Amino acid sequence: MTRTAPKLPPLMTVEEFLAWDGGGHVGKQELVDGVVRSMAPASATHAIIQGNLVYSIGAHLRAHGSRCRVAPEAPIRPAIGNLSRNSRAPDVAVTCAPPSTSKTFDEPVLIIEVLSPSNIEDTWESIRALAPLPTLTEIVVVASESVAIEIYRKDAKGTWGPEPEVLTEGTLHLASIGLDLPVAEVYRGTHLEL
Amino acid sequence: MNSAAPKLPPLMTVEEFLAWPGDGSGRIYELVEGELRAQDAARDTHGTIHAHLARIIGNHIEAARPNCRVVAAPGLQPNLRATWNYRIPEIAVTCTANRADVHKTPDPLLVIEVLSPSNVRDTWSNIPLFASLPSVMEILVVDSTEVIAHLLRRKADGSWPENPTVIESGAVHLTSIDLALTLTDIYRGTHLAIAT
Numbered sequence: 492m493t494r495t496a497p498k499l500p501p502l503m504t505v506e507e508f509l510a511w512d513g514g515g516h517v518g519k520q521e522l523v524d525g526v527v528r529s530m531a532p533a534s535a536t537h538a539i540i541q542g543n544l545v546y547s548i549g550a551h552l553r554a555h556g557s558r559c560r561v562a563p564e565a566p567i568r569p570a571i572g573n574l575s576r577n578s579r580a581p582d583v584a585v586t587c588a589p590p591s592t593s594k595t596f597d598e599p600v601l602i603i604e605v606l607s608p609s610n611i612e613d614t615w616e617s618i619r620a621l622a623p624l625p626t627l628t629e630i631v632v633v634a635s636e637s638v639a640i641e642i643y644r645k646d647a648k649g650t651w652g653p654e655p656e657v658l659t660e661g662t663l664h665l666a667s668i669g670l671d672l673p674v675a676e677v678y679r680g681t682h683l684e685l
Numbered sequence: 686m687n688s689a690a691p692k693l694p695p696l697m698t699v700e701e702f703l704a705w706p707g708d709g710s711g712r713i714y715e716l717v718e719g720e721l722r723a724q725d726a727a728r729d730t731h732g733t734i735h736a737h738l739a740r741i742i743g744n745h746i747e748a749a750r751p752n753c754r755v756v757a758a759p760g761l762q763p764n765l766r767a768t769w770n771y772r773i774p775e776i777a778v779t780c781t782a783n784r785a786d787v788h789k790t791p792d793p794l795l796v797i798e799v800l801s802p803s804n805v806r807d808t809w810s811n812i813p814l815f816a817s818l819p820s821v822m823e824i825l826v827v828d829s830t831e832v833i834a835h836l837l838r839r840k841a842d843g844s845w846p847e848n849p850t851v852i853e854s855g856a857v858h859l860t861s862i863d864l865a866l867t868l869t870d871i872y873r874g875t876h877l878a879i880a881t
Binding site: 523572625 | 717718719720764765766805806809810813816817819843844845848849
């Protein structure tokens with residue numbers, strides 16, 4: 492390994508990142524300590540799962556007249572660290588904060604990530620960066636190559652439980668938004684469909 | 686209970702990782718989401734700073750908090766996904782008793798990292814893990830190429846501040862152990878000492 496530091500592009504702030512055209516990259520991009528982190532474009536299965544989640548959660552929120560809102564890959568600032576140079580974009584997120592002119596998706600109560608074996612490390616880095624956010628009470632991780640959904644919840648003291656509830660069938664109880672979501676709905680329309 | 690996600694090689698659990706004999710080079714590895722991540726080989730400046738921190742904090746603790754102890758290269762597991770993660774910061778202080786045959790350091794109160802240019806992102810990616818441990822009150826990140834330290838201190842309501850406190854002169858006030866650690870002390874004996 493050479494000792495000469497590579498000449499890197501200048502670090503970006505979140506504002507610059509959100510105004511940037513993405514450099515032609517197809518696939519999710521996040522800003523990690525001022526450096527763009529690009530992920531491979533989602534597989535069709537991943538994208539369908541994401542669509543199913545936004546649809547099911549969105550329909551539920553509207554049916555109940557909830558002021559909470561769901562969005563795919565919205566930019567969220569992490570809880571700790573250099574906030575001016577960091578944003579993450581979980582596959583699905585819900586906030587109940589009132590609409591504002593903020594460029595970032597603030598005060599999420601629920602985030603959902605869809606996992607592929609190739610994106611585990613980056614996705615978990617993202618989840619960990621957002622986990623300390625005080626408004627966040629549930630984290631859901633959905634496998635895209637098998638039927639498996641993990642739900643992480645905070646305990647009464649606000650500490651994340653070490654082991655998730657794992658579902659391969661049945662219903663996810665999402666207390667953060669009062670939704671009971673069948674596992675079958677998450678995988679509807681994919682080859683994994685139950 | 687293990688994650689239901691398929692365990693593909695070469696993913697390791699913490700149990701497997703702790704039983705793994707290493708790659709023969711003596712290089713320290715961390716376990717990151719089931720994958721091995723090597724730490725940098727030792728650097729002279731980094732090692733000098735580490736030694737200062739351990740000595741000064743160790744001496745202070747011995748006098749002021751005799752039931753606490755400093756641990757070098759402590760093994761820490763996060764709450765989330767503990768089965769697949771084992772991270773090793775520079776130094777931790779714990780006030781929980783040491784027991785025989787235990788790998789990981791319990792209930793860290795203070796965690797310290799030392800930054801080198803090649804480990805910046807890996808090191809900062811560990812910070813939220815440490816912050817997620819309920820016992821951790823302060824996290825200190827000391828730079829080894831310039832005179833600068835970043836301090837994160839948990840607030841009374843349990844949350845963390847939006848941005849770390851940046852210290853470029855004077856002292857770092859470690860309220861978790863009631864110690865004012867001067868930058869002069871941290872960088873003494875290194876090429877950076879002139880700047881303090």
